[in-house]
Amino acid sequence: MPELQGSRRKLKVVIGALVAVDVIAIAVLISPLVGSAESRREQIQQLSAELRVKTHAVEPLRGMDKKVVVAKDQIADFYRDRFGGHDSDITSELGKLASESGVHILQAKYKQEDPEASGIVPVEVEGNFSGDYLQLVRFINALERSKLFFTVDSISLASEGTGPIRLEVKLHSYLRNT
Secondary structure (H helix, E strand, C coil), X not given: CHHHHXXXXXXXXXXXXXHHHHHHHHHHHHCCCCCCHHHHHHHXXXXXXXXXXXXXXXXXXXXXXXXXXXXXXXXXXXXXXXXXXXXXXXXXXXXXXXXXXXXXXXXEEEEECCCCCCCEEEEEEEEEEEECHHHHHHHHHHHHHCCCCEEEEEEEEEECCCCCEEEEXXXXXXXXXX
């Protein structure tokens, strides 16, 4: 019998603890701390809207690992196709563009700058050209459309009355650091 009395006492303690937990749960459910069902619904809607906004913001970053590989390949292709491998590539391209446009090269100076970390070497070109206005316009357009990459920094025109117009151009091109 003493065993039943000890078990009965333990059972009463457990039942009392469970009743206390039930009372606390009911109090929390009814209390303003948790809020009404309507406020919980509004909170869920607000959180859902935030989730949609953040998902939309992250969308461009999906597949970034593949985009980086594609970009590296595109950069390598651009360097290979648009940057010369030798100094003579720039000289021959300028000569070809000048002759196709009917422009005469009076003088051209080439100055290699320090190589960049990306593996390209900027080359500054200062050139004096002569021709009529239409030929010079064609030459500048040909520079901009050339397969070899040129950036025109400055242009100045000079004329001495009649005769050809002088064009002074300062531009940059690039070489692959091979």
